[in-house]
Amino acid sequence: MKISLNWLSDYVDLPETPEALAALITMAGLEVEGIEQLGQGLDGVVVARILESAPHPSAEKLSVNQVDVGTGERLQIVCGAKNFAVGDLVPLATIGAALPNGIEIKQAALRGVASFGMLCSARELGISDDHAGLLILDPSLKLGMPIADALGLGDTVFEVNVTPNRGDCLSHIGIAREVAALTGRPLKIPKIAITESAGLATDTLLDVRIDAPERCRRYAARIAEGVRIGPSPLWMQNRLRAVGVRPISNAVDVTNFVMFECGQPLHAFDFDKVAGGQIVVRLAKPNERMTTLDGKERVLAAGDDLCICDATAPSALAGVMGGGVSEISDATTRVLIEAAWFEPGAIRRTARRHALHSESSHRFERGIDPEMLLFAQDRTAQLLAELAGAKILPGRVDRYPRPFVARHFDLHLDTPSRTLGMPVERGLVKKTLSALGFGLSDDGRETVEVTIPSWRPDVEGEADCVEELARTMGYDKIPARLPCGVQELPDRTASLRADAMNRLRAALAAAGLDEVINYSFVDAAALAHFTPDVKPICLRNAIAADMSAMATSRLPGLVNNLKHSLNRQVEAVRLYEIGRVYVPELPANLATAPMRDALKVSSERQMLSGLVFGPRAPLQWAQATGASDFYDLKGAIELVLSALNLRNVRFESTQRCDLHPRSACALMAGDVHLGLMGELHPTVATAFDVPRGVYLFELDLDALLAAANPIPRARPIPRYPAVLRDLAIVVDAAAPAADVEAAIRTTSELVESVTLFDVFRGGSIQEDKKSLAFAIRYRDRAQTLTDEQVNAAHQAILTRLGERFGAELR
């Protein structure tokens, strides 16, 4: 629901800023979903007086006017409207103004006559649909005054999300009551003074009968005579527009105004169209029909739709929508003002049945205040008298078959403390509930009797009282405590290690690697092949000589696992191990340092190590298989990297005594060294008595997990099509394919992906050259690519590759 702060401030003094008010009521349960500033976009539009007006020399429909904006200077304005006279005050959009409809005012010549601005209609100012002519302003306004001030357009409007239980807050007074309770400031309800005319008493002209009292607790009617239908004054129009209601006429606007003021939906009937001077509130009869205000004929649900009928037929669908017959028209002079209370559930059924969700049904569904009803009716009468010259007939008809009886319940004063888990002083309980309009018996007992105010049908008992207290105090005052027996949890974003580990192991399994667990103590001589520079930590009482040194690498163990399998006719061996490597690291102050320093004598790093050997896939009828090579191992590692969402890892050639120099390489993520991979060095293979063609890797697990991005950031799916182009080039045999690929990727922003799909040497290619073939996918995220764009990008890539790698198109 929209709430105008100008309007709201009539009933309660508001906090300093709209933001402070929004925070206050949001934290009390009335969520402010949006804040809108009205009267924006009218800078440069001012009040001007027409000093002279002459016909345009060459355009019949235009006039040339001299206007004064209070500066003494005369401005010449060409205008197309006719509805003004010399001396009128009108809005002038001066040069530089930008109107709400997007028009920017510039100095212009209209059919040869210079114009220094634009005189505006109401529609051009964005305040109504009226475009019949200029908006003629109140003659008392000061010249040059900004139009937003002159018209009172400056306002702040809140979009408040009122939950279905708080029907009482669907009005400005309802919200003001909350603000008053929350701030301790007084609520200012307008005083009503009606001067009743000396005519016939209302009850002599009108008879009201309620045939369905279970559906209509109360029905009150007043009659206003001599109503002069016309537009309502600007202040009322502004308020209605601010809350999103289109002004129609004074009689209709007044009923809407009062509904938004106090929450009571009202209906105005043209009393001359109410046959027989009679109102009957009854359930629809079988096959009964009526035409509602929207012009639709509706078949009423017998026995469930409640209608307001005159002596002959239904005249309104109670609480939902009026009928066409008794609609207020320009000819209306006598108005019947209905204020009633209808049963919420039934109103909801009717509204849904007829798909008629109105401001009125919305409020009746949520339950309105039966005690506010007469106030609303009198307020309507008062405004009709003031704004439409109406005479209010003496008295009213008020049928109240089921009078409101205040509901009570017992509140134990300790209940709030016990529910909220914090001490709540009894004095505060009483004070808060009183401020919200609850009545409390005060006899000093543990339990008080609480009287529920008439506007709070949602409140049932103690639990509701606790909520009232909690929301008024602020939920932030309630402590946060873990339930009994629950421990604080680790921060999963800081250590997503477990998640990353699961993904890593799943990827290793997907790559066909079996996990092994080897003893941490191995043969020192075996370690020397892999880590010749590290002296291992040794045991004094080893089980065997070859189980005496703590591993400085897990690779010897894996090579021995391979050898074991090969000796037992296992052909394909693919293994990984997660385990630590141990290096002595004796702190200098070991002897003197205290225990609490968490002393350590070794550096222990967790390594992910692995090995592949033999056929890359099991023997299979449909698929040929070969021996695993470097690229099979690399594929397995790439699976792990992709599972960890680790992009841009570089494979760089390196030198290692345990790896064949042909394929030894280091894995780098930025500057971080992640580990090594390659073929087991032939001399080490000989030393271990295993065949050639063993491929190994050893990665630092902590570095790997630290570099991982276990929570990827999604990229939007592209909307525009891609263009695929292949590029086959000849480059030096030694040029790393990844460098060429990176050059392609970075040359044009249109390159979405680059896939190497062929590497070829021999044939017609020079001996020291190789051919690389790439599939390049081009895409622009903002538009469909043209051939020209792709050609240009493709050519730019070729040129760049020529410069950097001496590449030639194959």
Place this chain on the structure above:
Amino acid sequence: MKARHPFVEITRTKASLPFTHSENLMSTQEPPQSPELSEEIEREFSEISKSAVDAIDSTQDPASLEAARVATLGMKGSVTRLFERIPKLDKSLRRAFGQRANALRAHIEARHEARKVALDREALDRELKGPKLDVTLPGRRAALGHRHPVSRTLDDVSAIFLELGFDVAEGPEIELDDYNFEALNIPADHPARDMQDTFWVAPESLGAHDAGALDGKTVVLRTHTSPVQIRTMLAHAPPIRIIAPGKVYRCDSDVTHTPMFHQVEGLLVDKGVTFAELKGTLDAFVRSLFGASTRTRFRPSYFPFTEPSAEVDISCVHCGGKGCRICKQTGWLEILGAGMVHPNVFRAVGYDPSEVSGFAFGLGVERIAMLRYGVDDLRSFFENDARFLEQF
């Protein structure tokens, strides 16, 4: 075939063997000549020896070495043929000739072995110094599949509550109105029903052809996971500590709504449970899932089945609460609803609200997945575009 030795011995002896062994062989001298043989024979031995050694030492590859071996030590080889002459010799010479031939054969064999080792070493040296692989070429592999981001998020959320001691409970997705609404204090014709647009199940599709078959009950696709609360409380006495993750359905489909989505419901009922424990539990959850610096904000709100009720916001995971596009400049993101279980709900399941209390909460899994993975279009979760799925 070499004998297989225990690993230890290999490293200690054999690892160095190729080098020491070959050096020894290279330096082996020809044995002293036998005086009994004639000069002519001696010359012949010397010539055979010289040409055999020349042949072997001059080879440059394993194939020519093998050819040289066959030419000397083979069946018809120059050295082997010496032995064929022994039976034809004078008896007095046979012994000396035989010894001499054996010595020559041993010598040639040694030279052959030395040459073989030398050639292997040269070949390995060439290989080790030879051209390198392009280690930057992509590896050979099958594509890794991906889990759906919503299912990943469901697991992450569930894992936290399991750690907090909650059990997982389940309930049907095709649910009776009684459990979905009535028992949760949402009577028919109550405006709270507007909060959840409901899918209604056609009774005849359940086999209910006459009105009486369902006994006036209506059947819906559950609009929230809250009916699992009811079912759990009906089946078990307190204390209760459950979460109920699963699919829920609402008759709504636009840019920000899908007709099916996922929720995780939580319920804790015991003696003396207060709002403070609700706050503590959700704070712990939020800090665990979104990071220790994440703050919560509990705002009063309304759910028919809780009283007091709260909407829970977290400080924006994107800007940390300063205000950005994601949080619409508010610094807060709404992620769940919660509250203390309404006494009417306890009454509906036969619990005594003066004896026990509890809290319940419900969170939208897609909302959390969107924040977690930076997904900006809710609908992409159910479009299942391969280009979307492969990102997780």
